Amino acid sequence: MDGTGLPETRSTCPYCGVGCGVLLRPDGQGGLDVRGDPEHPANYGRLCSKGSALAETVGLEQRLLTPMVDGKPAAWDDTLQLVADRFSQTIADHGPDSVAFYVSGQLLTEDYYVANKLMKGFIGSANIDTNSRLCMASSVAGHKRAFGTDTVPGTYEDLEEADLIVLVGSNLAWCHPVLYQRILAARKARGTKLVVIDPRRTASCDGADMHLALQPGSDVALFNRLLVTLYEGGALDAAYLAHTNGFDDALNAAFADSTAPCGLTEDEITAFCNLWMGTEKVVTIYSQGVNQSTSGSDKVNAILNCHLATGRIGTPGCGPLSVTGQPNAMGGREVGGLANMLACHLDLENADHRTAVRDFWQAPQMPHAAGLKAVDMFKAVGDGRIKALWIIHTNPAVSMPEAGAVRDAIAGCPFTVVSDITAQTDTARLADVLLPASAWAEKDGTVTNSDRTISRQRSVLSAPGEARPDWDILSEVGRRMGFARAFDYTSPGEIFREYAALSGIAGQFGRDFDISGFADISDSDYIQLAPVRWPVTPDRTGGRFFADGAYYHGDGKARLLPVTWRPPASETGPRFPYRLNTGRLRDQWHTMTRTALSQRLSAHLPEPFLDIHPEDAAAEGIDASDLVEVTSRTGTCILRARLSDTVQRGQVFAPMHWTGETAPSARIDTLVAAMTDPVSGQPESKASVVAVRPYKAAWYGFAVSRGDLAPQAEYAAYWAKARTHAGFRTELAGVEIPQDWEAEARRLFAAPEATCVALIDSARGSARIVLHEDGVLVGALFVAASPVAVMRDYLATLPGQAAPDAVTGQMPKDVPNPGPVLCSCFGVGINTIVTAIETQGLMSVEAIGAALGAGTNCGSCRPEIAELLRNLHAREAAE
Template identity: 80%
Template sequence: MDGSGLPVTRSTCPYCGVGCGVLLQPDGQGGLNVRGDPDHPANYGRLCSKGTALGETVGLEQRLFAPRVDGRDTSWDTALQLVADRFSQTIAEHGPDSTAFYVSGQLLTEDYYVANKLMKGFVGSANIDTNSRLCMASSVAGHKRAFGTDTVPGTYEDIDEADLVVLVGSNLAWCHPVLYQRLLAARKKRGTKVVVIDPRRTASCDGADMHLALQPGSDVALFNRLLVALYDGGALDVAYIARTDGFDAALKAAWNDSSKPTGLSEAEIQAFCSLWMSTDKVVTIYSQGVNQSTSGSDKVNAILNCHLATGRIGKPGCGPFSVTGQPNAMGGREVGGLANMLACHLDLENADHRAAVRGFWGAKTVPDKPGLKAVDMFRGVGDGRIKALWIIHTNPAVSMPEADAVRDAIAACPFTVVSDITDQTDTARLADVLLPASAWAEKDGTVTNSDRTISRQRSVLPAPGQARPDWDILAEVGRRMGFAKAFDYGSEVEIFREYAALSGIAGQFGRDFDISALSDLTDTEYANLTPQRWPISATRKGGRFFANGQFFHPNGKARMLPVSWKPPAAKTTPRFPFRLNTGRVRDQWHTMTRTGLSARLSAHLAEPFVDIHPEDARSLDIKPADLVQISSPTGTAILRARITDAVPLGQVFAPMHWTGETAPAARIGAVVAAAFDPVSGQPESKAGVAAVSRFKAAWYGFAISRDDMKLDTDYWAVARTSCGVRAELAGSAPVPDWDAETRRMFNAPDAHLTSIIDAKRGRARIALHQDGALIGALFVSPTPVAVMRDYLATLPGSASADILSGRPPADAPNPGPVLCSCFGIGINTIVSAVETKGLLSVESIGEALGAGTNCGSCKPEIAEVLHKLRAKEAAE
């Protein structure tokens, strides 16, 4: 407890794979105060903007409170019996492989374990895959090929001790901000150099020593050039290479790649190679830009080859480091949540491993071949092979490539179950059965972060309505399907003990994953479990792997693979001339079912957008803030244009977060083709092809509202505000009566309406008041609407009289668009402080305002504001 007398609980953040510790304190009114845990080894008290805003996302307004069958609330008994009966009937009529589970890194390890056990051990199919397939499957494949098992060799401490950190396909500043702060701290303390390898100029490039804007998909060619340079420069570790197989073949393949295109100059390549080979302590951090590729596994192995060839692995400050995108992507890998794995890093296609798992579980059979990976799974749903599908805590109707086809496949599936905390997702709306699951801060269990640290998530809030933990839902279905003994769990700790005991069997097979020392935890010891890095066995505790050159292939050696550059699957053509890159933004998470509830997080980038190079924009007659249509062979999306040279000529970038709930015309997954890596099954989401054209809007609109609006236009995008919602709108056809349309949109037939309409010029400004309070306003223009959006968004519910001006009164504060989401500091506040207080640096702005002093991910944008102000002064 603290001074308030309310209990404080240690838990773990539910966002990225950094796995930050948090301190949770109920506020006594159903809410939650959240701050960083200063004792957690992942973050030592730091949180990013998303973690800082967690307390704003635990409201119940969008929660699912009861089981629902065919759109009607029902009892748990009815819903679960239906699920058990339909899956049993489908198996009896069509075989186990006619069923599938699609699960998520949002599951806790105990939930994940039960799902994997039910499908692989008792349904008898390997058709369980996870949205982590879209995130880190290529890393898993690369690790297994090189090391013999899916081992992350390093730790976060290696970032602290490195002299060179290379970020490959990783915008660490935005996607893993707390790790980025560790990197900046190392840079300040020991002069750590930073190289960013990314086609885009991202926030991670701010202050980097080198940015290599390589051609999309050319990572293998670049790291093969590095391997050749290491050989030519005499920088190899011959003794360590003796502990590997395949060096000669890998080097030969690298030689053959020497002339392959990278988009980089020879001087840039040589500078990078020289820096890498002359620095002993090198950490290569890679993420989705490497993994999400049709050659993602080869990219991973190209990176691993360079570390193996120099022995820069397993030592302090050295090693390749895959950072994961979800809080429990690692936990899912550990329990075998992928279609081609068994629990505890055992191999599905190894007869001895299968026999051991089958015997441990008391199962009749364990499948001897991999199940359908994500892309093929939904193709199987679409062509009728999968007839019963259970989706848990993920939104594939948005997040999968070829999302329109996936949405249609789910809609047509004979029986679809969705477990989630809300019914308001694109996928949940397609379900035959909806099951209400407990959410973060309501459930107990463990998660594993990117450096193998197991942490507890703990319950501090009551689950609303009839919501239940996922493991409990899954186990009850297992019992009702006739597997009562195998799923007779009464608590999370019973599952954890079983899982830890199974890992001991894996340890006997010589596998890396072994937490058997935790298999006899008491209930109290589990409740008080502190963060621990695996392995945790009688013979080993935590630490790094591979410093001693001992690996997990049968001969104990690592394998260096001959890998060669391959172009992306899709080729640009005159019809589709652009390369499409997709990714994340700083303050949103996946499909925004959690972060979208926070007004503070939604204020930074409130609308879906596409970044396009100025020259491309000029050639296409696209101006700033125009709407743009992005088309590909698989679908279309409409996005707001951001014109910037952060993307190269001929390339565009669009974020992945918007959905049918928040911007139905902007679902970028519909534009991404479902080409995937043949080894890992991971889709290529970073190098699609697209056509770009200006969306021919007859009108543009901006609206603010106290309540949800009825939106039905060619384009709309909504975002939460502190006073309600805001929306961007556009239509391709004129609207004959804006007064009537506004009343319909705001569902306010009797409200007092004030309007200024210039029909000739296509302009309208309309406000609706009820009982003296503003309930909504709409601004319409034939070009993108020019009003003070962030000011207007604060007005619903107030008695504002002059709203139709679209601007604040001269004496009213207007902080402007938010730059620092952690503290809600807008650009105008920063500009004013710079101009009135003579602030000359990002650090001085932080000292004066606090901006950038928490997670630091806004510092590059603050630096850009300073740069523009200086440029303006110089020009005057």
């Protein structure tokens, strides 16, 4: 049967913290139709390229379907007993702090709650941390220092109300495209000004009124200058400042910092400060460029100081807005998923809070101090203090700083459990025990987005094989460890009720997070729960915080913090002259466990790269498309060079997504030093120092294949693969030349008996080998002594087809060539757009969208379309 007669189910996208609503309809064959939910308040029907491709990422390919112990299938009963016994024995032998959980913003709130309760209340350790530590821990620290608790003051509606929006360290156009489209709509409707503060020129700069390309790490200096300008310009709100403490110290620190370098001209600084000062309604959006820093917490407080000093907080169109990188980073913060927090925004080191939570849970013990934060946790794994580790839905062997050392630490841990949906991650391959978990669209619960909106994720597909929900797995281990009554859950709705009731106790302590209005929610009402912004109490639902000046410190006032600019922890020098910035791509997500399954998402930028300024490249002897070796004190990567003036001289940028599964030499976090913010524990992922030099390969290759292939390290020191509609495409390079290229091709494509067409010129170091089986292409390998010049996008379409001329590496003249994909939502190539511009006289991004659809869905490709237009018009003018 097909799914045409099945109803749509409301759920939530599993990607970033925007928290977009989706409508899901099963197709009756294990797949889904996915579209944006027009009624969800986060997105009103709009989805980004990743959300639009969600249907391409479900299915059984690469799924972990049964528990595995030491690489062999095992029964659930035996496996769960093993996990419970090993954790219990480790605790008995070495104490509760000898075990740890490392969890993820991919968990639903109910899963997160059970994990936190098990570790803190019943194991008795605070050694539970989350990959959200890498994302927004500095924002949490800044909020708590300023507000007394981790409160996001405003709402997404402020984006439509603001007269000025400032993006700080946030490429919103690519990382949170739906919010960026809301801003663009506001600009068009009411003339909202947009300022982007970022060392790189990103897609978010397209159409901005101002781009401030400050030096990495200098945000505190800039916002201290703003605070001084606000004071000298008479723009402070004296009445609102009466609700705060610390202004004089903050201002004195700002004055002392007024000459700190930030890499901007005096005119740029003055223009920005005057614009901010002269605009009544200002929203400052910040993300990883602020948080991922050894001074991240101070950066957050420098921003908050300016909003507090002017009273621009908590009213329509005003306030700071931290946008989170994961779908349930906020839910994790709310349940106490960080090592230094208790559930419901209660404080771990507050004895009254600890006692209240312990009594509520009827827990045997509670830790009195914060546990190990992520970086310190894996150091403890490496030096033997942590002897049993449970990793849930995250890939720290790739995503942690000094990832090579983290991988070695996990490999050496006496007992490692990994819960995930696949065994094919760098981390899962290191586990003693693998537990098959339910995936998105199979599991049921809630998530909280960046503006405090709680939404339901709903199950519409049956979990395959023996996969189970995370809350169920955790609860069963808790029961087997001797805590049967505390973990006798039968549904996520039951967990949600308990969590809501606990939040009522937090409300009695005067905490901000209170959803006690749901403490008695029925199962049917939980099933039907519509998106709602917290708090949810008998007296209040949703809204903004702090317009009334009521805060959560003991005296009820906010605090302005004296902060001073500090340079990044690592200094550039002759050995490591470049500052490395890392970040996300438009169409990929974290370590690509999900997005790499989509051919459409893999088409835009299929290979890892390093952006380097053309003048720096020339100085290093690097040409466009060369492979480069990037080295830091902690590791080495090989990446493809992209010459680009979007980065400043002395700075380079690389995306974070590639892994040992997709490009082993491009695991970028092997280069990132494990330097952390002293308050938040968040690592500095934007400012490590590196050296860059050409990678001198003896040969370069490009392959297309119907099936996956596995290059051998001794031949291919570099390889990077991406999925296509016809199979896979793979870039290769190596320093050792195989003796027999045909034999190597047959091995790569697992086609020892295939019909072969080969053109091999050993003198020139070139080879072209095409293999056919049953009249269709199964693989083609192109080799040269320099980067291979073939029509990659065309060749990638040929596997599985009769392709008699594939050996030429070129597209026949009578076949249209769409070129590399630019719009992933609709699969529109660059050449298609150029042809339409030239033949139809299209003069604007809107006209191109009307003609081809490109840029009309998520809009994240619109800056690239605009740049394409500018380049074409500039070329025409020059001619």
